[in-house]
Amino acid sequence: MTSMTRPSGRAPDQLREVRIERAFTRHAEGSVLVSFGDTRVLCTASVENRVPGFLRGKGEGWVTAEYGMLPRSTNTRNDREAARGKQGGRTLEIQRLIGRTLRACVDRRALGERTITLDCDVLQADGGTRTAAITGAYVALVDAVRWLQSRKDIARDPIFGAVAAVSVGVYRGVPVLDLDYAEDSDCDTDMNVVMNDGGGFIELQGTAEGHAFRRDELDALLGLAERGIGELLAAQREALAR
Amino acid sequence: MTSMTRPSGRAPDQLREVRIERAFTRHAEGSVLVSFGDTRVLCTASVENRVPGFLRGKGEGWVTAEYGMLPRSTNTRNDREAARGKQGGRTLEIQRLIGRTLRACVDRRALGERTITLDCDVLQADGGTRTAAITGAYVALVDAVRWLQSRKDIARDPIFGAVAAVSVGVYRGVPVLDLDYAEDSDCDTDMNVVMNDGGGFIELQGTAEGHAFRRDELDALLGLAERGIGELLAAQREALAR
């Protein structure tokens, strides 16, 4: 380990402060404001009694996600995607990722012919919005399922295990956990890791634009991610127990 | 006055609780979370050193607004406009209204060749989102102008007067102030009123779908609006003094 200092002063294996506030808004069946430091994402879970066309009549449910950033959640204002008339490639990529990883912990037959939509809207961005979104959306999803159970709409719990996500990267030669924006924009290699509470990998997305990473760097990054996700899973459990 | 009771138990001339939180997010030059009861709108003001094409080289600035509702800010989920690929008529109508009414208190020459964009995003809706947005966006606008002044970017204050807005309507035969969603959806006549602190009208939008309103009803509604806007202007002043 070198004498490198992170912009935030954190240790290389230290998460930012994680906060998970449930029932942040009142209409949605699940509504969670998740914060990873200054990154704040509002995750709502909406239940609807219908499924997309390709699932109709099959006795299965669906879990999907949409993602957006408020125009001034970032340092300089971004165009509003609704005004531009389309969602950008990054947005589509992230919302596909969120939906896919949360479906990995849902028994869709137990859910029945229902759709749960997870809307993840970034109120303030400071790096790691997609990993915060996955981590928060999981809690919103559980709340929506509990709501269904409280109404006796479903017989058994469709959720198995838990899912959380974190980013890792090589910053100035040192593998670090949970990159903030200052690190992310000054870092050649970063990886988003989604895991479940059984220690299995749900999704790995590692990118090296310019500097390729070696197998030993990959191993170090995966170790950091496992550690960070353990803490995030604990934070989810604690929030859900409140 | 009849024995009519408002769903919320408020008196006919009573506003919902108004809260105005400044610096709600950290990137924008002005960032205000405004609440009219359960209606919560995040209003950010972003300063950019450029103007739209039709103003280039004229030595004047521009103030404009965009409006959006998070998909689950409402009781049932609405499609995300970015995913649908266009902003609906209601959205365009509201953001045009917000921009127009705030331009009414800005000396655009004093602003210089700058654009201030007011993004009004509804986190939670319970009626009156456009009036809350105008009222909150005014405060965000003032904060953005103060930021410009603190940097000595502008010589004199481009803002003259203050602007606030409220809705009024005839609910079960009784003129009432600041309609919430339960009243709004059960009410034939409603009017949005925007006024300045000189007692002048900036905008009146009264609609009677089904039941036309008489001149005396109009007079009663305007009286309620004047009273409510007086309180909202006071709330803005108090927030800006904090």
Added chain:
Amino acid sequence: MTSMTRPSGRAPDQLREVRIERAFTRHAEGSVLVSFGDTRVLCTASVENRVPGFLRGKGEGWVTAEYGMLPRSTNTRNDREAARGKQGGRTLEIQRLIGRTLRACVDRRALGERTITLDCDVLQADGGTRTAAITGAYVALVDAVRWLQSRKDIARDPIFGAVAAVSVGVYRGVPVLDLDYAEDSDCDTDMNVVMNDGGGFIELQGTAEGHAFRRDELDALLGLAERGIGELLAAQREALAR
């Protein structure tokens, strides 16, 4: 009253010449060319035996409107909205207004599960296109309903009362009726007023960009509007009697 002279030489309370030609084109169930001076709008009413999804099976009809300007109806050519790929905010706002105000005089149960679409296309613009459109579309709507009655498709008349619209504004300090383009573009305050033949207000849209209007100005404007709408309602009756 000052010595102000209107560009057209009209008295402050004088409408432009109003002409209402029925059966202007031959395919539509109602087809009216309405002229307010040089403003000419073709209003057609089309009857279809279906309703939008949200009304299906409810035994009610629907009345809706679409608005457009021919690209060279104006002094300089505007882009064709079909070529740009979307309707602008002003267009959506106006067509929502036309539809809403005409629904205010229709008993939708008496109409049955039918849609009447009012297409208002501006052939030549000289200010006041939306008020001319409402005034003309009402006549086209009546013709379409008479056509339904003549075929015995509906049992009783779904139209109650009549609806007309006019603009008023403060031009060089003087309240004036029925603004033409020269006045409209040189006038801080203007208001569009829609009323029925019972003297009730259907819609008020007053805007002051820059100069706020006082309560006494508002009263004077409403008085002018009431007078002008009386004349327009008479012109409609006369046209329908021909």
Added chain:
Amino acid sequence: MTSMTRPSGRAPDQLREVRIERAFTRHAEGSVLVSFGDTRVLCTASVENRVPGFLRGKGEGWVTAEYGMLPRSTNTRNDREAARGKQGGRTLEIQRLIGRTLRACVDRRALGERTITLDCDVLQADGGTRTAAITGAYVALVDAVRWLQSRKDIARDPIFGAVAAVSVGVYRGVPVLDLDYAEDSDCDTDMNVVMNDGGGFIELQGTAEGHAFRRDELDALLGLAERGIGELLAAQREALAR
């Protein structure tokens, strides 16, 4: 020739009544309402002092066209293209045809770096809208050029020759001139022919959906077209002489 009777009672080689009204609206540099029987198309010519990007700085002008049908110009209402968010294939095909054929009589260097846009909007359709549009747009184009000449904006006349168009087809085995809607929809073969006043062909578009046409039929159709276009060119000359 058989005993076939055309729905309109016309002789096989008889045009519908042609009317060409100049100065139909007042803003455009050229404005013509052309009628081929019940087909009525408003053709405006708009002059702008700029050219498309691919011509910038080349000292040449451009002539282009746009085409639209009012939603209820036809027997049953068509969707408004602006509301659907795009122009259909038929529309694009027709407006490309109109622009291309009118460019065939314009010396674009003599026009200078200007664009003339011909907007052809169908007020009422009864077959042959594209041929009426070309025939009327030519007159509007001449009026716009005369306007440029009257202002001394251009030194020499950029228009050489004249252009007109007509449809021909085989109806119930008989070649006929200038199809109306009743014939067009009951006719396997039809051809749109555009010619200049030198007797040259500018464009031929013959389509046989289902029944292929023989060379002798083609010859008969071309003969009819030559005759009809001669009459249309005369009508244009007469209108321009008024």
Added chain:
Amino acid sequence: MTSMTRPSGRAPDQLREVRIERAFTRHAEGSVLVSFGDTRVLCTASVENRVPGFLRGKGEGWVTAEYGMLPRSTNTRNDREAARGKQGGRTLEIQRLIGRTLRACVDRRALGERTITLDCDVLQADGGTRTAAITGAYVALVDAVRWLQSRKDIARDPIFGAVAAVSVGVYRGVPVLDLDYAEDSDCDTDMNVVMNDGGGFIELQGTAEGHAFRRDELDALLGLAERGIGELLAAQREALAR
């Protein structure tokens, strides 16, 4: 005939080398790579057991086409239409032409309620892509119909006759057959001709931008086209016999 030499050295009435490769890709029911010299178009025919809305329940099938050019099929790269968000006018015009001309040889009742979609994608362009597409798509269509027959899905052959297409034009004063890109871009008059194997014309599209063509030129062009199409029909027959 003058001493004009074609850029390719071909005789005026000489086609480019024609190749028709069936089963070029493996998923489609018909898949043909057609080459007219350096113009190469992949034509696939896809069978689906449904018809467009306007044909539902009528016992008829549909044949339609889509056309596209790979971005670098041409000399300089063109924008990808999927990225631009719409198909251009030229594309729509061509795909409408392909669909229309192939429907001219199909008995849609014998096809039953099925749609055959012909996708014509240009891999390499050197002039004449639309005529190559029609000629190749016919072979793909026959293969798709044979596939239906081999499965006993249809009782009788819905295809009557054959359809092929070629371009002709006046190049440096001489009528020539099957224009390549060098000729096409240096040629005022060109015509696309679609014929069937009974010698009938299915479609004629002749365009003279700048130089109008005389009747005798038209006759010469039609003669060349008849000759070329005879050879193309033979090439189709030979390919289908392999």
Added chain:
Amino acid sequence: MTSMTRPSGRAPDQLREVRIERAFTRHAEGSVLVSFGDTRVLCTASVENRVPGFLRGKGEGWVTAEYGMLPRSTNTRNDREAARGKQGGRTLEIQRLIGRTLRACVDRRALGERTITLDCDVLQADGGTRTAAITGAYVALVDAVRWLQSRKDIARDPIFGAVAAVSVGVYRGVPVLDLDYAEDSDCDTDMNVVMNDGGGFIELQGTAEGHAFRRDELDALLGLAERGIGELLAAQREALAR
């Protein structure tokens, strides 16, 4: 290792047959048809002497990619994205991946202010289209750079190293290399791996929808990928040496 048999009969660590044909079409500066078994992708590299706005004047070039599937490259026909009016999320995700990974082997300063666009169009799909696209696009990129060098447009070679990609996955419990469609659609875990010829990882995208993968499975998959990419890099070298 179990007795599992791959649908294709391949050994678990066996690639499909790889073919790389250069100069497949003639217009592009680089044009490669790459085949991974039945997956065939046409990759063209187009050089343009301009850069996107954000790079203008910085003395750097850009490398970007676009991806598309021909509608019938797949087993059942997919809608054409150009006709649907937008590129789907999967398309955007893949083209972002291709561009990003190829930029990882380009010195953009050495390229100068030029853009190289890699168009990857799938002619036939059988799984692994994105990995084939990256592997083929690298060869097209090298050809385009050689073309620039042959014209002396650039002084030194901007390409350092080579880039290739392959998919790996767990099929019926066994880690396998280079999944075809039959395996891909019956496999819970798959990973796309992009590496350079220095043995570094450029991109890792591992997805487990339903079944999470363990660290030892990940290690086995990475080992397979390293082996397969070694063979692909050899195939690229061999093709470029021809």
